[in-house]
Amino acid sequence: MPWSPLSWSTLLQPDLILGTSVLGLTPELLEHYGLKGLVLDVDETLVPVTMAEASIELQEWVASVKQTTDLWLVSNNISQNRIRRIAESLSLPYILGAGKPSRRKLRQAVQAMNLPSDQIAMVGDRLFTDVIAGNRLGMFTILVEPMINPAKEGQRYLLRDIEVWLSQILGATLPLEKQNATNLDKS
Template sequence: MSLLKPGDVLAHFSDITPEFLAARGLRGLLLDLDNTLVPYGSYADEHDMAAWTHDLRAAGIRLYLLSNATSRRADLWLSRLGFDGVGMAGKPHPRAYRRAVGKLGLRPEQVGMVGDQVFTDVLGGNLAGLHTILVRPLADNALPHTRAARVLEGLVLRRYGHAWNNWERP
């Protein structure tokens, strides 16, 4: 079960600041897209998220998008955000995470994985030796298999003293 335990559990990606990262020795982040940075399926401009990534990059934090979204969808967001990444990543396979860490030019212990799913983002990040940061999903409009996984995630999170329904929404 410890492979399913996130290093940190936060209400929103914007709770991750340069100071938060420095306190954990993190110099880079792998970022999930859907329901982590933007609501699932959204193409609307997300000014808060763009400002957040800009501020992190200005502070010297290296960013890489690691998403299971289609490559087309990931590429659209990457062109808006101005950093590198990949869609159809194959999470939670640790090889996807190791490749992404290599693109950042950092060691695994210097990189955090930020995502909204225990069985992809947290599991894969932990298998790859990253610091995992679970954030509350931005929307409840996920795919049917993701909605089913949320039930199991709730059991896992309760085991570690967290619960989706206890988190305040941003």
């Protein structure tokens, strides 16, 4: 397949802005979009970066979703102990040190699922790593709200706000306020 450059607005534009944490991604919503696989970021997408345990709610969500959908964890984090511990508590395969937005390790998870990349979603809380990486591989991309450490509830995620602001300048259609499961067609 010949290489064709994607514009910044295309690279940064998620297909779906969930407007809530990953826990709002239901099997019905996955079926609606024809998704049979999910590549999940770990830090702030599944577990607050300050924690090393998957919550009971996350464990229940994974158990529910994995009945119909293949799941892989792909993290930029290089802490073998932390990521392995989270992956094992969820009984999921994982890749660490992914270097997203690089596609190399993300492609490994996609190939392991043995599904067309457009039936696999890259799910993450970051535009400049998760969404760009997924879009570069032709995956369906889902932007979720970061998982919040209950002790830090109400704290703003400045980096996320800066990414949204910069993405808007570069042409992506991203609201600063939360949306509810809104489909955004790629152009």
